Amino acid sequence: MITKTRRSELTLPSRAGYCAPRFDRRVFGIENFGLKAGVLNQKFSIKSTVETNILQEIGLSKGESSVYLALIRLGPTKTGALASKAEISTSKVYKILDKLEKKGLAGHITKGKMMFYSAMEPGRILEYIEEKEKKLAEEKEQVKSLIPLLKVEKSLAGEQDDAIVYRGYKAMFNFYRSILDELKAGGEYYVMSAGYGDNARGVKEFFQNYHTQRTKKKIKVKMLANYETKDTLVPATMVCSEVRFLPKMMASKMMVVFYKKKTFMFLLIKEPIGFLIKSKEVADGFHDYFNALWAMAAKSR
Template sequence: MDTDTLVSIGLTKGEADVYLTLVKLGNTSSGNIIKTSKVSRSKVYDVLERLKQKGMVTEVTKQNVRYFEAADPKRIIEYLQVKKEDIEKKITSSQKIVQELNKVRSLQLERQEVKVYTGIEGLKTVYNEILDDLKKGDEYLAFGVGEKEIENEEIALFIKKFHMKRAEKKVSAKIIMHPETRKKMEKFSKLKYYHYRFTDIKFPTNIALWKNNVLTLVWEDKPIVFVMKSKEVAKKYKEYFNDLWKSSHK
C-alpha cells in the first residue's frame, strides 16, 4: 500500500509514512522509525502522538526505551467510522444553523419597503407598475374608492383603462366603496373580472392591495401615493378586507 491511500482518508503524509513503517517493522523504537520512514527526529514524536490519538499506534516503555507498534489495521475502519459520525453531527448542527440563518435572511428579504409617488403622473406610474406586477390568477383588492378619482375625468379614464388591461390579464378585482359612488361606478360595472360591493363605512384614504403590497392614496391639492411592500402588513390588510367584504352589500 502506498501512502496516498492513507492520505486520502485523512492522514498527513508523515502519519501515513510512520504508520506503514510500523506495519512493516512491528514493535520498534523511534530510531528505527526515523531511519525507515525518513520522518525527521524533530517531527516523529508529534506524528506518533497524533497516531496514538487516532488509535492507530500503541506505545510501551521497556528499560526506559519507548517502543511503538501499529494497531490492528481494522482501526482504520473504526477511525473512519468515528470521522463519519463526527461529520454527521456537524451536518445536523449545520442544518439547524442554516435554518436559523434562512430565517434571518428571510426577514431581510421581507424588509418593509416604502415608495412615494406624487401628482397625477405619479399616480399613473404606480398603477402601470401594478399592471406589470400582476399575473394571471392574481387578485387586486381595493376599498375607500372616493369621489375625486371618479370626478376627475383624466383619472377616471385612466383607472377604467387600468381595469380593462387588468381584465385582459385575467386578474380578478374586488372593490368595496361607499353607496354615494354607486351611480358613478356604473361605467366600471360591465368590466370582466370586476366585482364590487358597498359599505356605509367612509374611509379617509383609498387602499389597494395586491401580492405583498399595500397602496395608500391620499388626495390633497395633488394625489400622494404610498406603496408599502411587506408580506405581514399586506396579510393583515387582506384579512380586514375579506371580513369587510363579507359584511358589505351589493
C-alpha cells in the first residue's frame, strides 16, 4: 500500500546532512536492483570464462572460442556485430570464421549481397572431439611404426662403416637375390610392410620369379604385408612362407627386411632409396618389434 506523501517531503532541501526518505526504493520494489544487476553480470562473466576455457582445452584458440560463443548467442549475424560481440577486430574475424568452418563448427549463408554467419549445432563439438581422437589414434600408430626407424637412424652415427645406401628398384632386387645366395635350405628371413610401391607391375614380375627361386632353395620367409596387398600378393609368395597383414592405419611405404646381422630398409616411392645396416643389435631390435606386430596382425586366408 502506497501512503500519501506531502510534496514538500519529496523535495530535497539544500541543507547539509539531510537523508532522503527511506520509502522511495521500497515503494518501487528496487531496493536491491543495483546489487542484483551486478551479481548477474558477474555470473555471466564467470560462465563465459568457463565456456571459453573448456573450448580452448579441446583445441580451439582463444579467438576461435570467443567467436564461436558469440555466434551461439547472436544467431545468424554479420561480421561487424560478431566482431563487436567477440571483442575481436573485423580483420581477424574472417580468418577465425574460416578456421571454425573447416572444423565444422560454423557456417554461412548469403542473403542478397550480405553474408551471415552462424554456429553449427552444439552437438557438433562432440563430433569434432571424436574426429580429433580418431586422428590422434592414427598418429599414435604411425609414431609407433616410426620409432624403430628413428632408433636405427640414431644408431647409424656409430655404424657408418657398416651402412650401405641403395638407390632404385634394381638395387632392391639385387639385395633380395643376395638373400638367396647367403641363406641355406631351412634358413629364414623376415619382412615388414611388404608391398609393391609405385611400380607395382615391374615389382610383381620380379617377386613372382624370386619367390619361385626361394621355394626351390627351401628358404622360408615370415612376412607382415601391408593390408592393401591382401588380394594382390603374387601366388609364389604364399609358398614356404607365413604371411599376415598389418592393419590399414599401419601401412607404410618403408619396407624392412632383416635376417642374421643384416637389416635392409627400403622406401618404395617413385625414386626408391634404401640402406643396408650390418648390426646384430639393430636386427634384434626389429625382430622384437616384428613379433609384437605379428601378434596383432590378421592371418592370410
